[in-house]
Amino acid sequence: MTTTPYDTSTRLDVIDAAVPLAPSHAIRTLRLQREKVVAATQGSYDAMFSPSVEGLSVAERLLVALHACSVSKAATLAAHYRERLLAEGADRELVAAVGSGAPVADARLRTVLAFTASLIERPIEGDKASVDALAEAGLSTPAIVALGQLIAFLSYQIRVVAGLQALAAAEVSP
Amino acid sequence: MTTPIRIKGFTNEVLSWKPWLDPVDVGTATPAQLAALDEMSPQARTSPYFLVLAHQPEMLLQRSIAFNAIMFAPGGMPRAERELGATVESRVNGCVYCASVHAQRFEQLAKRSDVISQVFEEPASAGTTAREKAIVAFSARLGAESDKVSAEDVRALKEVGLADLEILDLIHSVALFAWANRLMLNLGEPVFPAAA
Numbered sequence: 477m478t479t480t481p482y483d484t485s486t487r488l489d490v491i492d493a494a495v496p497l498a499p500s501h502a503i504r505t506l507r508l509q510r511e512k513v514v515a516a517t518q519g520s521y522d523a524m525f526s527p528s529v530e531g532l533s534v535a536e537r538l539l540v541a542l543h544a545c546s547v548s549k550a551a552t553l554a555a556h557y558r559e560r561l562l563a564e565g566a567d568r569e570l571v572a573a574v575g576s577g578a579p580v581a582d583a584r585l586r587t588v589l590a591f592t593a594s595l596i597e598r599p600i601e602g603d604k605a606s607v608d609a610l611a612e613a614g615l616s617t618p619a620i621v622a623l624g625q626l627i628a629f630l631s632y633q634i635r636v637v638a639g640l641q642a643l644a645a646a647e648v649s650p
Numbered sequence: 651m652t653t654p655i656r657i658k659g660f661t662n663e664v665l666s667w668k669p670w671l672d673p674v675d676v677g678t679a680t681p682a683q684l685a686a687l688d689e690m691s692p693q694a695r696t697s698p699y700f701l702v703l704a705h706q707p708e709m710l711l712q713r714s715i716a717f718n719a720i721m722f723a724p725g726g727m728p729r730a731e732r733e734l735g736a737t738v739e740s741r742v743n744g745c746v747y748c749a750s751v752h753a754q755r756f757e758q759l760a761k762r763s764d765v766i767s768q769v770f771e772e773p774a775s776a777g778t779t780a781r782e783k784a785i786v787a788f789s790a791r792l793g794a795e796s797d798k799v800s801a802e803d804v805r806a807l808k809e810v811g812l813a814d815l816e817i818l819d820l821i822h823s824v825a826l827f828a829w830a831n832r833l834m835l836n837l838g839e840p841v842f843p844a845a846a
Contacts, residue, residue, distance in 0.1 A: 602836035639821030
């Protein structure tokens, strides 16, 4: 298991793109003072959407991400995941439904998205019954761990972007 | 020794955590799973929490690197204040387990627990100094209403003397605990000493 080589001096990552931060932006230079955090944040993103993770398809994971970011009103991140879904050939109507919180037909996806919204908005309400419902919907233990990690990571990503956006805004009007 | 605090269901006592899923058996763990556990801490191989997360070794590995870089990197925000941000985030999310661990770490680093009692009682008004109040207020807002965080919130931190790198460290710390709380609250539950 290796970490993704990541050249922070040149490449913009998903966080930079979502804030957005241009390569020479003062807040990007600030970010790079915590280079390990930058690399592990992008490394986590890569791990969350890795095709080698079994039991929850990449498309399902991207739908979870879109739903989590929509519910959290994280517009630029929601747009990122919507673009990725469409690039993967996901059904446009399904993407629109998940982005707007409209009901979806598939029972397994419905269970996964309900777990997502609950964990994003009301983490305190997490209980064993919710985990059991995922198992009953056909998710293996490693798949449930992947889903939990993914939603929890999205909560982190959303706050890093929101915090950096506020820092960048304060930079413009100090 | 730590003076026990018990306020509104929160505590600085040492708690255990019981998973709702089967942990990885460390005896049959793969090299990737062991590497991810060891990246986190020397104790992770005996922790039910990290053994559950080891079902996804690459996710655990990356999260472990992020965790240690955010909480322990030299310079920037003093470590006690990063622990305060983590404790506030855990308080607003209702994560009793995370709040107890990071209340203890704050106390080890700061040699006091006055602000922890205040955070457990009422995060909105907690803080023993203007700087601490600003840190607590920012942490609570980023934790509970991330879409409403603005330049004004950042300016409130700058006004009490926080440098940009300190603000970045606080953002990372609060965001990291948005992550940690959700794992702790949804893959298992805290166990109090009397019931352990």
